[in-house]
Amino acid sequence: MKLSRNVGIILLIIFNITIDQISKVLVRANFEYLEIKELIGKKFIMQYVDNKGAFLGMGSDMNDTLRIVFLLILPTLVLGYLIYYILVNKTLDKLSTIALSCIAGGGIANVFDRIAFGKVTDFFFINLGGIFKTGIFNVADMSVTFGMIVLIYTWFISSRKKQIK
Template sequence: MNRSLFIVLLIAFNIAIDQISKVIVRTTMIKGGKGQINVIQDYFQLIWVENKGAFLGMGSDMNPTLRLIFLLVLPTLVLAYVIYYILKTKELDRLSLIAFCCIAGGGIANVFDRIVFGEVTDFFFIDLGGVFKTGIFNVADMSVTIGMVMLLFSGVFNSKKKEKIA
């Protein structure tokens, strides 16, 4: 498959999965936790909230101008650079390429929500009985997180590979 087409399709796939999941949540759930759904008892729940801030609501109490700059303008510039970087950097290994596409797709999906709705729809919640507990997040957040983990793994894997060669 053509490399550029692969990049566009993978980014579009990440955006589509996120947006489809958010449409389902917005059309079938009750906002604000009143209609929470226990998927796996209290360990994994669906709770629909709208987040004006960034990760875990950070920045939701900023004044509107700062929120526009830090949650819309800067992320858009960073995402544009990431897309430019992955399209132009032909020597990226496949894992890094996929990782960057996941990061870009998830980022674009959340920026899209901010532009269209003024806030981001979140709905996943995990609580493993005090051992591990998340804030409420969405598919785009998972894409970005998985992409970051893949990028870290790729960096470690590639540095070990270079050590063996040297």
Template sequence: MILKRNLFITLLIVFNIAIDQISKMWVRANFEYGEIKNLIGDKFIMQYVENKGAFLGMGSDMNATLKLILLLILPTLVLGYVIYYIIKNKELDRLSLIAFCCIIGGGIANVFDRITRGEVTDFFFINLGGVFKTGIFNVADLSVTTGMIILLFSGILSKKEKATAS
């Protein structure tokens, strides 16, 4: 049972990393830097950029030591702890486990880019007018965000189940 659970965890994390890395390789091979392609009108756009910072380029102008600490060492330590947590905590529900695996996979994928390339490839952009607009992001960012939303949803469900049970 434990082996099956750990295999599930490993496969889900590797899947998230693989999809992200494949998508980034495809974009780098098929786009010129800065090139824009509309996917669905001007609402869903692909634009190839390289991000030297964190979310939305924040921190791209930090000095090298600070970047090393905040964009590589700290995230690696946090990801390591979360991996340890989900492997040791056998009482996590399936939804929370999936959420944590998405967060870990996306996090590892972006840290991997920073280690191997010194920057992260981004390429998706959504602009739904005044309703919703994103910065340019990638599949790893989408994995982390999806994981966070699932984790929030899982927490709400868990609280409702506990309230119903008591």
């Protein structure tokens, strides 16, 4: 039995939200705040932190009104439109649809944290030395990043096909 396109999109968004929220529940239940656990030496660690801001803590020093506008209301409106766009735009190729669904799911998961807890739970950190060192991030951030990489790839492939014609 083949799922309808819209059901598949909704399920992918829900899957991204669910995986993220399960990971955050497990971290909050099994870590003390700021506790560090090495997974692969000091290269890949987990550390439970709370982030009141957005990406890499940006906006965490904003006053409460600005934080509500820029980290709750605006993202909610953008995510609502993104979901509408994905569902209505039948011309999107499969990879773009998957990418946008992952972005929506990750975004919703982090907005949910901000609504439910007033902050986002982060816990992954990668340090491969030199310039490849991340901030502390979570599964929702990975969903958004994966979606962005796939989206850029599909746009690049699409523009290459147009140049060839």
